[in-house]
Amino acid sequence: xxxxxxxxxxxxxxxxxxxxxxxxxxxxxxxxxxxxxxxxxxxxxxxxxxxxxxxxxxxxxxxxxxxxxxxxxxxxxxxxxxxxxxxxxxxxxxxxxxxxxxxxxxxxxxxxxxxxxxxxxxxxxxxxxxxxxxxxxxxxxxxxxxxxxxxxxxxxxxxxxxxxxxxxxxxxxxxxxxxx
Amino acid sequence: xxxxxxxxxxxxxxxxxxxxxxxxxxxxxxxxxxxxxxxxxxxxxxxxxxxxxxxxxxxxxxxxxxxxxxxxxxxxxxxxxxxxxxxxxxxxxxxxxxxxxxxxxxxxxxxxxxxxxxxxxxxxxxxxxxxxxxxxxxxxxxxxxxxxxxxxxxxxxxxxxxxxxxxxxxxxxxxxxxxxxxxxxxxxxxxxxxxxxxxxxxxxxxxxxxxxxxxxxxxxxxxxxxxxxxxxxxxxxxxxxxxxxxxxxxxxxxxxxxxxxxxxxxxxxxxxxxxxxxxxxxxxxxxxxxxxxxxxxxxxxxxxxxxxxxxxxxxxxxxxxxxxxxxxxxxxxxxxxxxxxxxxxxxxxxxxxxxxxxxxxxxxxxxxxxxxxxxxxxxxxxxxxxxxxxxxxxxxxxxxxxxxxxxxxxxxxxxxxxxxxxxxxxxxxxxxxxxxxxxxxxxxxxxxxxxxxxxxxxxxxxxxxxxxxxxxxxxxxxxxxxxxxxxxxxxxxxxxxxxxxxxxxxxxxxxxxxxxxxxxxxxxxxxxxxxxxxxxxxx
Ligand SMILES: Cc1cc2nc3c(=O)[nH]c(=O)nc-3n(C[C@H](O)[C@H](O)[C@H](O)COP(=O)(O)OP(=O)(O)OC[C@H]3O[C@@H](n4cnc5c(N)ncnc54)[C@H](O)[C@@H]3O)c2cc1C
Ligand code: SF4
Numbered sequence: 258x259x260x261x262x263x264x265x266x267x268x269x270x271x272x273x274x275x276x277x278x279x280x281x282x283x284x285x286x287x288x289x290x291x292x293x294x295x296x297x298x299x300x301x302x303x304x305x306x307x308x309x310x311x312x313x314x315x316x317x318x319x320x321x322x323x324x325x326x327x328x329x330x331x332x333x334x335x336x337x338x339x340x341x342x343x344x345x346x347x348x349x350x351x352x353x354x355x356x357x358x359x360x361x362x363x364x365x366x367x368x369x370x371x372x373x374x375x376x377x378x379x380x381x382x383x384x385x386x387x388x389x390x391x392x393x394x395x396x397x398x399x400x401x402x403x404x405x406x407x408x409x410x411x412x413x414x415x416x417x418x419x420x421x422x423x424x425x426x427x428x429x430x431x432x433x434x435x436x437x
Numbered sequence: 438x439x440x441x442x443x444x445x446x447x448x449x450x451x452x453x454x455x456x457x458x459x460x461x462x463x464x465x466x467x468x469x470x471x472x473x474x475x476x477x478x479x480x481x482x483x484x485x486x487x488x489x490x491x492x493x494x495x496x497x498x499x500x501x502x503x504x505x506x507x508x509x510x511x512x513x514x515x516x517x518x519x520x521x522x523x524x525x526x527x528x529x530x531x532x533x534x535x536x537x538x539x540x541x542x543x544x545x546x547x548x549x550x551x552x553x554x555x556x557x558x559x560x561x562x563x564x565x566x567x568x569x570x571x572x573x574x575x576x577x578x579x580x581x582x583x584x585x586x587x588x589x590x591x592x593x594x595x596x597x598x599x600x601x602x603x604x605x606x607x608x609x610x611x612x613x614x615x616x617x618x619x620x621x622x623x624x625x626x627x628x629x630x631x632x633x634x635x636x637x638x639x640x641x642x643x644x645x646x647x648x649x650x651x652x653x654x655x656x657x658x659x660x661x662x663x664x665x666x667x668x669x670x671x672x673x674x675x676x677x678x679x680x681x682x683x684x685x686x687x688x689x690x691x692x693x694x695x696x697x698x699x700x701x702x703x704x705x706x707x708x709x710x711x712x713x714x715x716x717x718x719x720x721x722x723x724x725x726x727x728x729x730x731x732x733x734x735x736x737x738x739x740x741x742x743x744x745x746x747x748x749x750x751x752x753x754x755x756x757x758x759x760x761x762x763x764x765x766x767x768x769x770x771x772x773x774x775x776x777x778x779x780x781x782x783x784x785x786x787x788x789x790x791x792x793x794x795x796x797x798x799x800x801x802x803x804x805x806x807x808x809x810x811x812x813x814x815x816x817x818x819x820x821x822x823x824x825x826x827x828x829x830x831x832x833x834x835x836x837x838x839x840x841x842x843x844x845x846x847x848x849x850x851x852x853x854x855x856x857x858x859x860x861x862x863x864x865x866x867x868x869x870x871x872x873x874x875x876x877x878x879x880x881x882x883x884x885x886x887x888x889x890x891x892x893x894x895x896x897x898x899x900x901x902x903x904x905x906x907x908x909x910x911x912x913x914x915x916x917x918x919x920x921x922x923x924x925x926x927x928x929x930x931x932x933x934x935x936x937x938x939x940x941x942x943x944x945x946x947x948x949x950x951x952x953x954x955x956x957x958x959x960x961x962x963x964x965x966x967x968x969x970x971x972x973x974x975x976x
Binding site: 314315316317318319372375381382384385386387397400401404405407408409413414416417418419421422423424425426427428429431432433434435436 | 491492495496497498604605606607608611633641642643644645646647653654760761763765766767768771794799800801802804805806808809810811812814815818819822823
């Protein structure tokens with residue numbers, strides 16, 4: 258199944274990533290590790306490339322078009338300051354581990370090694386937590402961020418047999434229809 | 438008023454405490470004629486934050502109270518009854534109140550619900566009849582915006598059509614329909630407080646499927662609709678204004694004393710007061726306002742403030758079919774059966790059946806938990822989603838002396854006030870009714886050929902988040918807290934708008950009845966204010 262940029266825009270509505278600049282969101286408890294905002298965190302393009310590499314692990318093999326989907330999705334997500342800081346910091350940490358354990362950036366590791374890396378940081382065994390341990394933050398900002406984008410989109414839902422998944426404004430027709 | 442000016446309004450005619458549907462509807466009704474001020478303990482949530490809140494609803498890290506910023510200190514509570522009561526899962530504090538989180542099923546009570554004692558042999562009768570409330574039910578349906586149809590043969594009489602057409606039945610309803618036909622169980626539509634077409638400048642439902650706890654579009658009614666409208670008519674809305682106590686004489690309330698986030702206490706005076714803080718905080722506020730005149734709590738000469746706390750109980754069963762059931766597309770129900778409701782008697786209470794449209798897990802939520810990803814995850818999702826089916830139900834519980842809301846002297850909130858103690862107990866009639874509902878639910882599932890995988894029965898039932906009974910309505914001041922017009926027996930200028938006035942609960946979700954009672958009370962409050970020399974109207 259081919260993902261597109263358009264699917265990513267639809268997925269964004271599910272995760273509140275559409276531009277709502279500032280107003281109101283300040284009322285939400287701030288997400289993301291606090292700390293020095295000036296500290297050097299990876300730039301957008303780097304984050305996107307690493308996230309695409311991880312998406313290739315956590316998305317099922319039958320989806321294609323991962324790169325434009327993830328890039329479009331992150332475009333808006335990275336505009337949300339608090340959240341973006343969490344994503345950037347988690348990607349930076351993951352890159353750190355990749356470098357020290359496997360001798361290169363995530364994007365240059367084989368798919369198998371990328372998966373091994375995720376398991377080495379224990380991202381599969383923990384529950385997500387935006388301010389928790391490295392593993393919990395990895396689960397929150399990297400793995401679950403990507404899974405939410407896919408499975409709250411109509412394409413991701415269709416993989417499971419549900420073209421209007423929770424979080425997708427897919428109208429009021431599909432619930433009335435029988436299985437295809 | 439700017440959202441940060443939280444000072445009192447000097448010339449208020451009416452002060453309403455609580456900006457849920459009860460308070461909001463009255464504020465809207467009276468705001469063009471009178472100087473109205475509404476105080477609410479919680480914040481005003483920006484509409485723009487709703488998509489973020491939806492994310493919280495889906496992501497496993499956030500629990501339900503976090504979706505609408507429940508504050509553990511402000512909302513601290515105890516539960517000393519035999520049955521634990523998860524209070525902060527059952528309410529929202531803020532402009533809009535608990536309707537921000539609610540499901541939005543809105544039924545009228547049946548005629549017998551108003552006469553439980555005489556028709557069913559248990560519990561008190563209400564001091565009013567269905568006929569007294571009937572025009573206000575119609576009014577409430579218009580105000581809230583209800584989608585419904587007249588296909589329910591068990592519903593009480595109505596003369597008007599619903600404001601919007603009902604949502605069409607779901608695919609899974611059609612599976613149930615075959616089984617129910619075989620069992621001679623009649624299914625019918627569900628009145629929903631959500632727009633099947635655009636209504637009152639609000640969008641039609643777009644199928645986000647997260648209605649409970651947040652509808653990002655506003656297609657599901659919430660009380661911000663009437664707060665906004667009241668404000669546009671001149672009402673003053675003060676958020677984050679926690680009312681601490683009510684200053685009073687023996688006959689009337691003088692001021693609502695409220696604390697704002699800057700730590701300052703203010704006094705809001707007014708000619709009349711409406712208490713609309715929900716079925717737990719309303720009795721708590723009265724109990725907190727005790728004085729030499731009212732040593733057991735304000736307006737509590739009867740001793741019944743806080744007594745007879747009731748909720749509806751959940752009864753349900755579900756399982757899997759060997760075919761696709763198409764669940765989790767939308768977050769609301771399209772079919773119910775009220776066929777067994779009026780069979781209620783002393784032994785078995787009224788109950789209703791709901792045919793679920795979201796049985797089983799939601800794939801996106803499943804995807805975010807578990808220790809797999811990639812192809813393994815997809816395989817798990819495919820195995821777990823697709824074939825679930827469920828019939829749910831609501832059951833009446835009777836008022837009981839050992840079920841009440843009190844104050845916990847050992848625990849205080851963010852302002853040092855004793856927290857509410859929801860001491861909840863449930864009697865045998867409710868448990869028998871759950872069993873009866875389960876029997877029918879099992880019959881339906883078996884007729885469908887389902888493998889039954891879970892049952893919520895008498896052993897593992899739970900509350901359905903409706904707080905009733907704690908300031909009971911009646912004609913005898915020794916046996917009730919408010920009169921049939923919702924005015925307190927003890928005080929000349931105080932009304933209570935809430936399901937706390939319900940003498941019995943029936944088995945329907947309460948909010949349409951809360952709305953109808955509130956609109957009816959608004960008429961009396963209006964009459965009272967019109968006679969006050971200081972009112973805006975008299976100027
Ligand atoms: C998950 C869920 C699902 C529900 N589904 C349904 C449904 O399908 N159908 C239905 O009919 N009902 C449903 N309900 C119940 C429904 O939400 C309530 O019946 C309704 O909101 C009650 O209205 P209210 O105005 O009396 O109180 P609320 O809506 O609870 O509002 C009370 C307000 O008072 C404020 N307040 C409290 N104490 C103070 C104080 N000391 N000072 C100032 N302000 C104060 C609170 O902040 C709050 O905003 C549901 C509830 C929940 C939680
Ligand atoms: S299904 Fe409809 S009512 Fe429910 S959240 Fe979505 S848009 Fe709102």
